[in-house]
Amino acid sequence: MKCRNCGAEIRESAKFCENCGAPVEVEVNETSAMNEAPAAKEEVVATATEETVSAAAADGEASFAEIKGAFSPIPEEPVKKKKPVWVGITAAVVALVAIAALVVCCTKVGGNWFRKTFFSPEKYLAYVLQDNFGKSIDERLTVYDEYIKNYGGPDNADSNIKFEVALGDEFSNYIGEYASELSPEAEWVTWIKKATIEYGSNSFEGDKEIRVKLGVNDVDVISASVDLMKDRNLYITVPELCGKALHMEVSQEVMDEITKITDMSKAVYKELPTKPELQNISKKYLKAIFDNVKDVKRTSDTISVEDISVKSTVLTMDLDDVVLTQMEIDILEEFLEDEEFEKIWNRVYAAYEEVISDASSVASLPDRADSYEEIKSKAQTALDAAKEKRAKLQDKTLENEVQAVITVYVDNKGTINGWDIHDSEVTFSYIQPSKGGRFGVEVVMDGLGEAGDFDNLTITGIGKESAYVITAELTAVADDEKLFDIIINNVDKSISTKGEGSFDVAITNVNFGENSESDLEVLKDIIGDTNVGFYYKGTVSKKNAEATMSIGNGEKDLFSVGLVIDIKDGSALDVAGKDSALELDLDDDMTWIAIIKEVDDETLAKNLREAGANEDLAATVEEGIAYFKSIADYY
Structure with missing residues (x-):
């Protein structure tokens, strides 16, 4: 109709x-x-x-x-x-x-x-809360759904994680001078301006590989890999120390154990709750909470941030002991009668049980039914206590006190554009009026006292929102003194709805205070600029992510931390030195002697010199390897 x-x-x-x-x-x-x-x-x-x-x-x-x-x-x-x-x-x-x-x-x-x-004010507030929270949950569940669909995927997958720390020239020099004062040997490490650690895994048609790599100043110094083939052959390679791989055959029992443990998480993830299941569950519990909305006062007001103002419906409600206790009762009763949640629990639990049933290295689990009954028993105990408290509140043997007051600001489309929550000591408020693609933000936390380094914190500013991107410029003030600026150069809205997009955010003009004892205050002197800030950039997608956090003045960095995650299709394993592999027998000491004789005493030192290490360090590495080889030659 x-x-x-x-x-x-x-x-x-x-x-x-x-x-x-x-x-x-x-x-x-x-x-x-x-x-x-x-x-x-x-x-x-x-x-x-x-x-x-x-x-x-x-x-x-x-x-x-x-x-x-x-x-x-x-x-x-x-x-x-x-x-x-x-x-x-x-x-x-x-x-x-x-x-x-x-x-x-x-x-x-x-x-x-x-x-x-x-609607009455009570029904209107309940509707608005459930509608807004429901939409927010649905967005997060969309990202979750994409994750569990892509997790583990086919057996043929290659993933790599790279962690990087880089020092700027000014900070590197400062660290070097400071370290040299502490120890003369410090010069052995002060040449490092960038360090990277990579961890990767590759699976292809039943063969599996684990690899690690250490890099310094953009030079791959040393790497290692462990390759376990489906025919039970295991190869260990460290190319910078030996051009030949180490080989040993793994027993079938060990192979089965490794396979079980490797596949454990994948099997469990396949049984995780689906998006529709979680949507149904969230709706039930949101209803259990918001059905207790009562005694709502409704007024109208105009909320403003700088030049942006909008008329809003203002809904205010006391969260007293009666309301909060009834919410607790309704949630617990819903849980105790929730057959859908119990089915999900049993499904995931059963998957885990099946995977570890033959894996002797994994501790056994308590009986599935007993485990869930124990959870329900604790929930029933909590429910009985809540009902007892409600009875005391009803017969007034227990005083009904207001724990907090909540105020919600709603625009003419039913969208929440502001909150105010306060108890007897602390107040938190957030408003976001919007008009014509522009929006204002005002966040106030008051009465923090001993809970923080300041009593009052206010963040205000103006932003713009298009169909795809959010930008904003905000300022934080603590106890009437400017603390920092927040510059949102770009945040793709698809990050929260699809789990993919890019972001570029900076916290600049940070004020550490004239009497601050924070070590960060030293950074101003090191970089020679009073503007020291934190810069966050990155991109994310379903199978890739790249992010960096740096501290500097926007033009040069004191230091930065980076993370790169890359997932792609697996490829056939290529074991270097496989054809001339050395047999590794853990029970035979002479095996190790033979391996030491094959160690390369030049490549690792060469890589260190190329990376910028001082000659003393490179020479020490060479001498150490030569010493062990001389012992092997003796035997």
């Missing part, structure tokens, strides 16, 4: 259009409508008008008594003759126009007229 006023789809049982607020017309038989007495039609018009005016008056827009006179019903007159059909149609049109005009007037004055008059 569609609204005759705006054309929007409406529910069969709806009394008003959710889009424009116009009353829903019930279609009647045309012949019956034509035969209706004029007085009856006039009565319908008058009644509809009075109901609409009454609803508007309930919202504080105008009193019923003031408006009633303007829409008084036409005095009844005896029916003398049957009027033409067009007269009835005209009367209906006039009535609809009058009602629509009143609806539009109320909407312009007071925001979303339908939701504010059709």
Whole structure:
């Protein structure tokens, strides 16, 4: 069914259009409508008008008594003759126009007229909270859904994680001077300006590889890999120390154990709850919480940040012991009766049990039924305690105290654009008015006292929002002193909805305070600039991520930390030195002697020199390897 006023789809049982607020017309038989007495039609018009005016008056827009006179019903007159059909149609049109005009007037004055008059303040707040929280949860579940679909994927996958730390010239020099004062040997490490550690794994048709690599100053210094083939052959390679691989055969028992443990997480993830299952569960528990909304005060106010201001419906509610206790009871009762959650629990638990049943290295689990019954038992104990507390509150043997007051600001589309939560000591408020693609942000935390380094923190600023990107410039002030600026150069909205996109955020002009004892205050002196900030950049996708955090002044860095994650299709394993592999027998000492004789005493030292290591360090490495080789030659 569609609204005759705006054309929007409406529910069969709806009394008003959710889009424009116009009353829903019930279609009647045309012949019956034509035969209706004029007085009856006039009565319908008058009644509809009075109901609409009454609803508007309930919202504080105008009193019923003031408006009633303007829409008084036409005095009844005896029916003398049957009027033409067009007269009835005209009367209906006039009535609809009058009602629509009143609806539009109320909407312009007071925001979303339908939701504010059709619902009580309690139902309106419950609806707004459940709607906004539900949408937010659905967005997060979309990202979760993509993750579990891609996790583990096929057995053929190659993943690599790279962690990097880089020092700027100024910071490197400072560290070098400071370290040299502590120890003369410090020069052995002060040449390091960039260090990287890589960890990777590759699976292809049953073969598996684990690899690590250490790099310094953009030079790969040393690496190692362990390759376990499906035919139970194990190869260990360290190319910088030996051009030949080390080989040993793994027993079938060990192979089965490794396979079980490797596949454990993959098997469990396949049984994780689906997006629809989590949506159903979240709806039930949100309802259990928000059904306890009561005694809501509704007013209207204009919220403003700088030059951006919007009218909002203000809904305020006390979170007292009675409300909070009833919420706890409803949540626990929902859990104890939640068969869907129990099915998910048993499904995931069973998958884990199956994987580890033959893996002797993994501790056994308690019985699945006993485990869940123990959880339910604890929930029942908590429920009994909550009911006992509720009984004391009802008979007033326990005083009902207000723990916090919550205020929600709602725009005319039913979207929350502000919060205010405070108890007897701490206040947290957040408002975000928006207009024409621009939005303001104001965050206030007051009464922190001993909980923080300051009593009051305020963050304010203006941002812009397009269909895809958010940008903003914010300023943080603590106890009336500027703390830092937040510059959001770019944040893709798809990060929160799809789990992919890019971001570029900076915290600049950081004020550490004149009397600050923080070590970060030293950074200003090192870089020679009073503007020291933190810079965050990165991109994420379903199978790749890259992010960096740096400290500097925007033009040069004191130091930076980077992380790169890359997942791609697996490839056939190529074991270097496999054909000339040395047999590794852990029970034979002579095996190790043979391996030491094959060690390369030049490559590692060469890599260190190329990376910029001082000659003493490189020479020491060479001498150490030569010493062990001389011992092996003796045998």
